[in-house]
Amino acid sequence: MIIAAAQFTAQPCDIEANAARMAAFVTEAGERGAALVVFAELAATGYELDAIVAGADRLVMDPDDPRLAPVRDACRTAGVAAVVNCAGRSGAGPTISSYVYGPDGALLTRYDKVHVTDTERAAGFAAGTGEGRFTLDGVRFAHVICYDAHFPECAARAAADGCSVLLAGSLYGRGGGAQERMEIFPALAKAHGLHVLLANHCGPSGPYDACGLSAVWAPDGTVLAEGADTEAELVTAGLSLS
Numbered sequence: 001m002i003i004a005a006a007q008f009t010a011q012p013c014d015i016e017a018n019a020a021r022m023a024a025f026v027t028e029a030g031e032r033g034a035a036l037v038v039f040a041e042l043a044a045t046g047y048e049l050d051a052i053v054a055g056a057d058r059l060v061m062d063p064d065d066p067r068l069a070p071v072r073d074a075c076r077t078a079g080v081a082a083v084v085n086c087a088g089r090s091g092a093g094p095t096i097s098s099y100v101y102g103p104d105g106a107l108l109t110r111y112d113k114v115h116v117t118d119t120e121r122a123a124g125f126a127a128g129t130g131e132g133r134f135t136l137d138g139v140r141f142a143h144v145i146c147y148d149a150h151f152p153e154c155a156a157r158a159a160a161d162g163c164s165v166l167l168a169g170s171l172y173g174r175g176g177g178a179q180e181r182m183e184i185f186p187a188l189a190k191a192h193g194l195h196v197l198l199a200n201h202c203g204p205s206g207p208y209d210a211c212g213l214s215a216v217w218a219p220d221g222t223v224l225a226e227g228a229d230t231e232a233e234l235v236t237a238g239l240s241l242s
Helices: 015-031 049-058 066-078 118-123 146-150 152-160 176-192
Strands: 002-007 036-038 081-088 095-101 107-112 134-136 139-145 165-170 195-200 202-205 208-211 215-217 223-226 233-238
Touching: 002 015, 002 215, 015 036, 015 066, 015 081, 015 233, 036 165, 049 118, 066 081, 066 095, 081 107, 081 165, 095 139, 107 134, 139 146, 139 152, 146 152, 146 165, 146 176, 152 176, 165 176, 176 195, 176 208, 176 215, 215 233, 223 233
Parallel strands: 002 036, 002 195, 036 081, 139 165, 165 195
Antiparallel strands: 002 233, 081 095, 095 107, 134 139, 195 215, 202 208, 215 223
């Protein structure tokens, strides 16, 4: 199975422009033989916490939001699944959510970030509670969103639940964030015997200058594929799965 991480610079709060960019990446993923493409944390809006909360219904989305229709249509046309991260809706407030659309464009599952940061909580974001597992072509997948990956029990539960691949939509900036990324994800892969994919932003997003370097690691912690630090691109890797 080939999986892909897409990195690009999101246009702040411009869902239509970002959805068009994501749809193009889904099409490219299909052309390159990928079964799944994953996008970074809040790729639909950029990491614009205060604007999302202040904008309420304008920037918070349900899975069937018409502004995400280009992505769902691209999934159907290319036969590719997509993990789209956006601001979701819940009774407790907006969530940082991944909507997983199958190769037919239908929703497979939803995952809401469980470990929101203090900054996200202060801005008004609510924490999720579910796991959001899904199966594609016989392979079981698990999610983390950015700070979730700093809690090894998330990966441990995924492995115990029969998952083979851990998908991370994240935002890591230059400097310390880039160093964290280099330490955390290969360690999770090796400790729990998982393939791990990281989809990161590249360039400005909210208060951060993201470091790119989206990547896929094998269960022994070695890098299977890695993106550039400044360029928008689709990073693909073939997984050896029994």
